Amino acid sequence: MSGSGIQVDRRGPQVSQPTTPARGPEAVAKGRSLLPEADAPTWFAFGFLALLILGAVLADWIPGLAKPNLEVGAFSGPPALTVNQLFGTDALGRSIVSRVLYGARTSLSIALFASAISMSAGIFLGMLAGFYRGVVERLVDLYANTLASLPPVLVILALIAAAGTSVFTITLAMGLLGIGTYARITKGAVISQAGRDYVLAARALGASDVRLLAREILPNLVPTLTAIVPPLMAGLIVTEGSLSFLGYGIPPPAPSWGGMIAGSTDLLNRFPLLIFGPILAIVLTVYSLNTVGDYMARRIDIREGQL
Amino acid sequence: MHTSGRVDRHASLVTRLALSLVVVLVAGCAASATPSPAPTSAASAAASAAASAGPTADTTPRGGTMTIINGSDIKSWDPAITSGTFPGGPMDALDAIYGFLVYVDVKGVVTGGMAKSLSSPDAITWTLKLRDNMKFTDGSAYDATAVKFNWDRTADVATAAPTQTWVASWNKGITVVDATTLTIKLASANSNFAAQVAELAPFIASPAALKAAVQKTDIKPVGAGAWTLSTWDQGVGMTMARNPGYWDQPRPYLDTLKFAIIAETNSRIATVVQGGATMMAGYPYQFGTNATASGVGTIEIPIRGINRGYFNQAKGIFSDAKARLAFYQAIDRTKLMQAFTQTDLYKAPVSYFGTTSAYYDAASKLPDYDQAKAQSTIDALAAAGKPFNVKIVTYTNSDLKRLTAYIQQVLSTYKGATATILEVDQANLPDQCRTKLDFDICFEGGVLVSNGAEPNISNLLRSTGVTNWGQYNSPAMDAALTEASATIDPAAIKAAYAKVQQLIVTDLPLYVFGEQTRSLLVRNTTGGVVNSNGGILQKQYLYVCPSACAK
Numbered sequence: 001m002s003g004s005g006i007q008v009d010r011r012g013p014q015v016s017q018p019t020t021p022a023r024g025p026e027a028v029a030k031g032r033s034l035l036p037e038a039d040a041p042t043w044f045a046f047g048f049l050a051l052l053i054l055g056a057v058l059a060d061w062i063p064g065l066a067k068p069n070l071e072v073g074a075f076s077g078p079p080a081l082t083v084n085q086l087f088g089t090d091a092l093g094r095s096i097v098s099r100v101l102y103g104a105r106t107s108l109s110i111a112l113f114a115s116a117i118s119m120s121a122g123i124f125l126g127m128l129a130g131f132y133r134g135v136v137e138r139l140v141d142l143y144a145n146t147l148a149s150l151p152p153v154l155v156i157l158a159l160i161a162a163a164g165t166s167v168f169t170i171t172l173a174m175g176l177l178g179i180g181t182y183a184r185i186t187k188g189a190v191i192s193q194a195g196r197d198y199v200l201a202a203r204a205l206g207a208s209d210v211r212l213l214a215r216e217i218l219p220n221l222v223p224t225l226t227a228i229v230p231p232l233m234a235g236l237i238v239t240e241g242s243l244s245f246l247g248y249g250i251p252p253p254a255p256s257w258g259g260m261i262a263g264s265t266d267l268l269n270r271f272p273l274l275i276f277g278p279i280l281a282i283v284l285t286v287y288s289l290n291t292v293g294d295y296m297a298r299r300i301d302i303r304e305g306q307l
Numbered sequence: 308m309h310t311s312g313r314v315d316r317h318a319s320l321v322t323r324l325a326l327s328l329v330v331v332l333v334a335g336c337a338a339s340a341t342p343s344p345a346p347t348s349a350a351s352a353a354a355s356a357a358a359s360a361g362p363t364a365d366t367t368p369r370g371g372t373m374t375i376i377n378g379s380d381i382k383s384w385d386p387a388i389t390s391g392t393f394p395g396g397p398m399d400a401l402d403a404i405y406g407f408l409v410y411v412d413v414k415g416v417v418t419g420g421m422a423k424s425l426s427s428p429d430a431i432t433w434t435l436k437l438r439d440n441m442k443f444t445d446g447s448a449y450d451a452t453a454v455k456f457n458w459d460r461t462a463d464v465a466t467a468a469p470t471q472t473w474v475a476s477w478n479k480g481i482t483v484v485d486a487t488t489l490t491i492k493l494a495s496a497n498s499n500f501a502a503q504v505a506e507l508a509p510f511i512a513s514p515a516a517l518k519a520a521v522q523k524t525d526i527k528p529v530g531a532g533a534w535t536l537s538t539w540d541q542g543v544g545m546t547m548a549r550n551p552g553y554w555d556q557p558r559p560y561l562d563t564l565k566f567a568i569i570a571e572t573n574s575r576i577a578t579v580v581q582g583g584a585t586m587m588a589g590y591p592y593q594f595g596t597n598a599t600a601s602g603v604g605t606i607e608i609p610i611r612g613i614n615r616g617y618f619n620q621a622k623g624i625f626s627d628a629k630a631r632l633a634f635y636q637a638i639d640r641t642k643l644m645q646a647f648t649q650t651d652l653y654k655a656p657v658s659y660f661g662t663t664s665a666y667y668d669a670a671s672k673l674p675d676y677d678q679a680k681a682q683s684t685i686d687a688l689a690a691a692g693k694p695f696n697v698k699i700v701t702y703t704n705s706d707l708k709r710l711t712a713y714i715q716q717v718l719s720t721y722k723g724a725t726a727t728i729l730e731v732d733q734a735n736l737p738d739q740c741r742t743k744l745d746f747d748i749c750f751e752g753g754v755l756v757s758n759g760a761e762p763n764i765s766n767l768l769r770s771t772g773v774t775n776w777g778q779y780n781s782p783a784m785d786a787a788l789t790e791a792s793a794t795i796d797p798a799a800i801k802a803a804y805a806k807v808q809q810l811i812v813t814d815l816p817l818y819v820f821g822e823q824t825r826s827l828l829v830r831n832t833t834g835g836v837v838n839s840n841g842g843i844l845q846k847q848y849l850y851v852c853p854s855a856c857a858k
């Protein structure tokens with residue numbers, strides 16, 4: 001296949017694809033689907049996340065949408081059928097819809113970049129631990145277990161106390177705390193892959209450790225990681241919201257979902273709708289990410305079952 | 308299965324998190340303030356208060372229990388440690404045990420309490436007349452010697468009383484004339500002296516109890532006030548029984564008075580609404596619909612106060628009076644109050660004194676909201692190398708957070724203006740602002756009683772004033788305040804305060820953004836509410852109505 005002397009099918013478990021039953025018309029239809037075998041909640045979850053991401057990215061260009069720190073109406077005004085007042089206005093007369101969308105930028109960015117930090121370091125450590133085992137595995141386990149034993153919010157609060165509140169600090173802190181989780185999951189996945197035929201074949205053909213890890217095993221970790229990233233990102237969004245709620249998150253006046261909830265709690269008995277927008281955003285986002293994660297996990301199970 | 312399980316876990320995490328944090332953070336709104344009596348030479352009897360209490364002594368219901376919720380507790384029973392006479396504060400407990408020597412009623416008149424009167428013909432020599440045959444609860448005499456002992460002790464640096472400097476400025480002039488008479492000769496005329504005593508040195512304890520205590524925390528609460536202490540769980544609450552030897556029988560009307568300490572405003576409100584306590588002090592905007600809940604009523608405390616911020620005039624942008632003017636012009640104070648209170652109950656005050664004050668001068672008005680002029684001034688300041696970058700300092704309170712956030716939001720709409728906000732713990736605010744001067748404008752919560760004049764106005768505006776956090780220093784202001792205190796002629800006092808008001812609107816030493824009166828949220832069977840000084844209750848008049856009597 002390739003021009004090199006080593007010819008190994010790097011798809012790992014997928015090499016067994018020819019053994020799958022012949023496709024009938026229904027299977028062909030499913031194969032053409034954007035989300036094969038997705039149920040209604042899954043479609044909703046993907047759709048909501050797509051809309052949220054689009055809304056967050058394109059918020060500056062949404063016609064009529066006010067800037068998040070601009071007074072557009074009455075203080076704690078009720079919802080109305082206008083773009084800016086769809087969820088009402090907050091205690092300072094700002095559009096809650098606008099602040100939810102601009103807040104999504106913050107929440108999603110932090111979750112994304114923190115996940116990137118956790119994944120890159122966690123996958124690296126997990127691969128070393130799963131591949132070499134022994135002392136390396138024990139060290140990585142020790143590191144991961146230590147991180148897991150620390151209450152994340154308290155650790156992040158301590159880091160914020162030391163380094164000051166900023167998006168960078170929060171992202172970095174959450175990213176560092178997530179490394180252990182990715183390392184352990186990756187380690188387990190590597191251990192399960194390391195004894196498979198395609199790895200043994202590559203090794204027999206003289207592939208180096210680096211090549212085995214980077215070219216053979218890593219691509220086969222992608223499905224597993226794809227399934228765990230969304231729910232872990234959901235956890236990050238909740239954590240970021242909690243920090244903002246506690247007043248240690250995104251410094252105001254920048255919009256953040258947790259900050260919006262925190263700013264409304266003392267007024268709940270008088271203006272209960274204030275909290276509706278940000279709560280809805282957090283709940284639907286977390287629900288959607290978990291649903292997407294579960295969908296991914298189901299797809300992996302199906303593929304593994306086809307082996 | 309797997310999907311829903313995971314979703315449930317996360318959804319429930321969000322819900323639990325939100326609920327738990329709501330519980331933790333529904334706080335705020337803690338009101339702190341300092342009080343202020345009105346200036347007048349004094350003499351009056353408790354009869355006026357009794358009359359304002361409503362029912363006469365003969366028909367007033369007796370017995371029963373009331374529970375007052377306060378935001379904080381006292382640290383000791385030291386009568387020299389005073390901290391403001393606003394309702395709902397720690398002074399309530401000291402008053403219940405010791406009673407006010409004299410107090411300022413809601414009309415600004417200094418009224419006899421434990422003493423018959425404190426008066427002067429010339430504002431220099433003051434005469435304190437005590438009631439006959441009064442006894443502390445340990446049996447010792449409540450006489451002129453005991454009063455002198457207490458004031459001398461307050462003037463002693465070792466007592467560490469907040470009012471030590473002030474009392475030390477006159478305690479050398481005390482003369483015990485007889486058992487019930489004591490004179491105080493001041494170094495210079497001070498027509499506000501009686502009101503200041505009511506505010507700053509009103510409590511007298513048994514000298515024997517004070518002498519017996521090695522440390523402040525050892526001091527036993529032995530007074531001659533309306534109540535005696537039964538139990539005290541510090542920081543939680545206390546129970547008091549009526550003092551059968553109280554001078555003003557048949558008062559107190561209640562058999563038992565309890566104080567509960569609840570720091571968080573919404574929890575205090577909920578406790579009253581649910582019937583767990585009789586009353587709490589706050590503001591109508593805090594009560595919301597709770598004010599109309601079943602079994603609950605509100606009683607306005609008719610003592611007006613101002614919401615204020617302190618401009619730092621020692622350094623920074625507001626050392627320039629033009630910047631202070633621009634700040635006034637840049638922000639619509641009526642809307643600021645709306646953001647602060649989330650109601651439209653309040654208008655921007657036009658003066659330090661309210662329009663109902665005896666000292667109000669319509670000729671001196673605080674600057675109006677004017678965006679164009681504000682921008683023009685901000686531009687001019689920037690051109691002069693003074694960028695309009697404002698550091699706002701306040702403490703962690705949800706109302707104040709909204710207030711400062713709104714100011715920041717409004718200032719950001721002006722070209723060349725920015726604002727940053729620093730929130731500190733409430734206890735650290737004086738250090739941050741008064742001591743370190745690390746602010747451009749500093750906001751305290753609560754209202755400062757200001758319809759009367761002294762001692763608050765001198766504390767705020769004199770160059771040596773203890774609450775002059777912004778270090779405003781004006782010889783003309785000092786002279787005007789001295790002029791007002793040096794006479795007992797009402798017309799001359801009013802003329803002097805007219806000068807003060809003129810200087811306030813010219814120099815703008817304070818940012819006066821709101822005016823309010825406090826209210827009590829009460830069970831609707833609460834009778835006998837008599838306020839004094841900064842709003843503190845004269846609790847000996849409280850009684851339980853047989854049926855609803857508070858609206």
